[in-house]
Amino acid sequence: MTADDVRAVLLALEGVEEGAHMGHPDFRVGGRVFAGLLANDTVASVGLDPDTQAGLVEEAPTWFAPAAGAWGRQGWTRITLAGAPPELARAALEAAWRLARTRSPARPRRPKR
Structure with missing residues (x-):
């Protein structure tokens, strides 16, 4: 997979910016x-x-790894794109999108002063 492949998959999903x-x-x-x-x-x-x-890391540890520290413990996952199996990478991208859609919308940030 390439960064362009990731962009294409994500931007094809509903509501992604x-x-x-x-x-x-x-x-x-x-x-x-x-x-x-x-x-x-x-x-x-x-x-x-x-x-x-955990499932992705177990199945394909060459390409999937938890992010460092607390981010990784919360589920943030790094995908090494070169050589990553496209079907697993696509599944991870779509799973992240589905999970994000279940969460409440982000609150607007206050402008910096």
Whole structure:
């Protein structure tokens, strides 16, 4: 998979918008970030539930790994795109989108002063 493949999959999903977060492309639904591209677009990061994350990490540890620290314990998962099985990567991207859609919309942020 490539970053362009990730973009194509995510932007084809209902309600997804691309933005930027901390200098990296991110993808949001309902105002909530649920995926992003990192490391010069060689890694995708997706917000999964911990059980889904565990299953992917067990099935394909070469390409799927928990994010560092508390983010990883909450389900955030790194996908190494080069060589990642497209069907598993697509399943992870879609699972993150479905999970994000179940959460309440993000609250509007106050403008910085």
